[in-house]
Amino acid sequence: xxxxxxxxxxxxxxxxxxxxxxxxxxxxxxxxxxxxxxxxxxxxxxxxxxxxxxxxxxxxxxxxxxxxxxxxxxxxxxxxxxxxxxxxxxxxxxxxxxxxxxxxxxxxxxxxxxxxxxxxxxxxxxxxxxxxxxxxxxxxxxxxxxxxxxxxxxxxxxxxxxxxxxxxxxxxxxxxxxxxxxxxxxxxxxxxxxxxxxxxxxxxxxxxxxxxxxxxxxxxxxxxxxxxxxxxxxxxxxxxxxxxxxxxxxxxxxxxxxxxxxxxxxxxxxxxxxxxxxxxxxxxxxxxxxxxxxxxxxxxxxxxxxxxxxxxxxxxxxxxxxxxxxxxxxxxxxxxxxxxxxxxxxxxxxxxxxxxxxxxxxxxxxxxxxxxxxxxxxxxxxxxxxxx
Numbered sequence: 001x002x003x004x005x006x007x008x009x010x011x012x013x014x015x016x017x018x019x020x021x022x023x024x025x026x027x028x029x030x031x032x033x034x035x036x037x038x039x040x041x042x043x044x045x046x047x048x049x050x051x052x053x054x055x056x057x058x059x060x061x062x063x064x065x066x067x068x069x070x071x072x073x074x075x076x077x078x079x080x081x082x083x084x085x086x087x088x089x090x091x092x093x094x095x096x097x098x099x100x101x102x103x104x105x106x107x108x109x110x111x112x113x114x115x116x117x118x119x120x121x122x123x124x125x126x127x128x129x130x131x132x133x134x135x136x137x138x139x140x141x142x143x144x145x146x147x148x149x150x151x152x153x154x155x156x157x158x159x160x161x162x163x164x165x166x167x168x169x170x171x172x173x174x175x176x177x178x179x180x181x182x183x184x185x186x187x188x189x190x191x192x193x194x195x196x197x198x199x200x201x202x203x204x205x206x207x208x209x210x211x212x213x214x215x216x217x218x219x220x221x222x223x224x225x226x227x228x229x230x231x232x233x234x235x236x237x238x239x240x241x242x243x244x245x246x247x248x249x250x251x252x253x254x255x256x257x258x259x260x261x262x263x264x265x266x267x268x269x270x271x272x273x274x275x276x277x278x279x280x281x282x283x284x285x286x287x288x289x290x291x292x293x294x295x296x297x298x299x300x301x302x303x304x305x306x307x308x309x310x311x312x313x314x315x316x317x318x319x320x321x322x323x324x325x326x327x328x329x330x331x332x333x334x335x336x337x338x339x340x341x342x343x344x345x346x347x348x349x350x351x352x353x354x355x356x357x358x359x360x361x362x363x364x365x366x367x368x369x370x371x372x373x374x375x376x377x378x379x380x381x382x383x384x385x386x387x388x
Contacts, residue, residue, distance in 0.1 A: 074119060078126050087138050090126055093119050094145040097184075103176040113180070120183040127190045134196045142191055143205040149184045151213045154220060173221035185228040192235045203240050211236065211243060215250055218267030230270040234277060248289075251275065252297045259300045268301070272313035279320040286325050294321050294328065295335070302339040307350060315354045322361045329362040330369040337373055345386040352381065 074089070074096035081089050097120055101113050134142075175181060191197060192206070214236075218229055237247055251271055258265040282290050298321075301307075301314055322329045336355060341347040359367070367374075 075115070078122065083131070086126070087132070087135055090123065090138055091141045093123050094141040097123070098145050098148050100149060101177070101180070103180075106176065117179060117183065120180065120187065124183065124187050124190060127187060127194055127196075130194055130196045132196060133198065134194070134201075136201050139197065139201055139205050142187075143210065146184055146188050146191075147210065147213070149180065150188075150217065172223050175220070175222045175225060178222065178224060181225065182228070185225070185232065189228070189232050189235065192232065192239055199239055203242055206236065206240065206243075208243070208246050211247060212250060215254060215271075218254070218271055219265055221266055226267045226270045229267070230274055233271075234274050237274070237278060248278070248293065252293060255297045255301060259303055263304055263306075268306075269310035269313050272301075272310050272317055276313060276316045276320060279317055279324075282324060284324060286321075291321075291328070294318070294332070299332070299335040299339065302336065302351070305344075305347075307347060311350050311354065315357055318354070319357055319361050322358065326361075326363055326366055329358065329366040332358060333362070333367075333370045333374055337370075337377055340377060345384065345388075348381065348384075348386070349388045 074092040076089060078086055078089060097116055099116065101109055101116070103113075192202075214229065214233065218226055220226055220229075233247070237244060254265065254271065255268070258268060279290075298314065298317055301310070307314075318332060322332060333355070336351060336358070340351055
């Protein structure tokens, strides 16, 4: 019965198939040792990985330009590649993220946007791990991707700048692309802070042009973006000493343009906050350049109508100068009296508030030089019909 059953099965040459398989397998301890469960399982796994990589590459190619999808697959995880290839994968992921999406329509390219977001998170994780020093190609590709994503022109500002009350608050404008922008800012911050970044190489790419375009972003209407920029500018100032004079000069130009030309800028308060830390780090005795910063840049900032938006930060900067060099107090008070408002009671209250903090940091000897004009102005304030 068994013979009849077996005779009906199709005849197949096992030896020919086995010999075919054996020619592709590594030699084992004996003739049959290489044909086992482990070898077959490994071959199956390789096929699965290869198939998955091919599928991911095909998906990326359909979404992004072919030039973006390089030989090092950007959608792979860093843990899945050898250490020697991780920086190549990092560059591949950076190139992958150079594609900027349009967020005006939230439903457009949603899967692709999520894919880029995941790649950005992978980049942040790799930089945060700090496993190896960044090579020059990595630094160059990082700065290129960051510039493509962050540096952009803002739409015209339609808001009125006639206000300036201390309690006046405008409804903030939030950038719809923030889901990607935030991750790029996080990457830039971690990149600058990383011990893997060689400052000597980094300064070649985080150069004057890069810093200038970064400062332009302070005019963003999104307060979240300005807050990120504030931290990043402070880190750049601390890490790249060679750029410090340029940053002070560039920031001074922003302030002067705001005071004497445009009378409108969204990021004065944030830039002043960074400058407060910069001033507190000035060495003694103060250089003439630093004193000119006080007279020509900070004091004229009392002139604009929007003083109330950045008064707290400005007062801190001014008092920092007086604490470092008390002899400046008399000149600062005279400068404040020079810009004293005569038609705005609300702004006059702000000046009195700042004057109070300045007087607390002023010694009696310095007060003698400006006492008469100071109390002459205070007398006018006492006679004012304004209740404050």
